[in-house]
Amino acid sequence: MQEPARRIRAVLFDNDGTLVDSEYLCNLALQQQFNSYGVDLTLDELIKHYRGGKLSDIFSRLCLAHHISRPANYETEYRARLQQLFAEALQPIAGAALVLEQLKQQRLQLAVVSNGPQSKMRFTLQHCGLLQYFCDNTMPDRLFSAYDCNLFKPDPALYLHAIKALGLKPAECVIVEDSPTGVQAGLAAGVKTFFLNHYAEPCPAGAIEIKQLSDLLTAL
Template sequence: MRKTCLLFDNDGTLVDSEYLCNLAIKQQFAELGVNLDVDHLVEHYRGKKMANILSILSSKHKVPIPDNFLPDYRERVAKLFEKQLKPIKNVELALSKLPQQKAVVSNGPKFKIEHALRLCGLGQYFGERIFSAYDLDKYKPDPEIYLKVAKILGTKPQECVVIEDSITGVMAGSQAGISTLFYNKTHEKHQLTNVTDFEDMADLPQLIANLPSAT
């Protein structure tokens, strides 16, 4: 069974947004009197559900999250995106060489995904096939998020490939039984099955072509 559907994460996989998103968290918490390190946030919270991140940081630093925190954070991220967001290096080259159906599957809200793709000129590769955990009510690392999207798209898990940049997302793909490619620039250790690590998006077309066909 050949690979006919590619399921991409967004932040850190298609668009180089992880630093910007976590910079916004740092700036928001600075207003609460808490000093956070952006690199530490990226390392420890990349790919996780926003509500869980805020809950952990609130508890750790003993500060309540005000009601306006999340909308102010979203506005701050949007402004940072407008000024600084770029696509991941070589990702558009890879996308242009991949004939398969493509979709985005993200833990982020749909409006944020669409904004990022528009700014980076990548929306043309995905059309309406943009899926947010907020709408699906399934969040990575729950494998059901990818199984649900595959069903919506009318494909079998064996026909899909997941492309992710975080352990959280890779866990979701691996545990769904889907061939998963891990854009692992920081050489994170894992023992997940059905996962292939890589470091350059230019290699993506050949990696997908080399994946064994499911029977």
């Protein structure tokens, strides 16, 4: 007799592009900043090739490709530019609050695992009315940043770190990601991984494609 599947106890979400509709704004800030360096980049190119990555690596790759030196204050300037765009235009991903509320009602643990810093996660989730699902008085906050442990996707160690902190095993979790970089990390961690495919990209082998976040409720 086939052994029954282990019950899912937690859903781990990426943040940018998965819960908050920030990828366009993140890459718009990148485009604007490189324009100030005299480099013209298209949003399509940035979103396709650089979303979900580590900021310092993105800047290094772009500066190398366009034969410029990386400015010493690049991150401070970028974060300030991005904060202004977030304050003006950031919205949650369609259906995010509904999905989180229904998962909460199912008594699943909910966590965010992001390559972004804690300050960015907290601001964007609060701005979009979603922070309450990950920070409350019942248990420690469930926001895991690559900057806190120096483990960046696509390294699966970031997800394994978060799962261990939750007191769970990979087989008890699922991951939701919107970028190939994040999907690679989830699959390498040995976790069932959903690919929220906003851009009609090929679904990475081993991942489960969903077209909108609400599809997760029937796909779990």
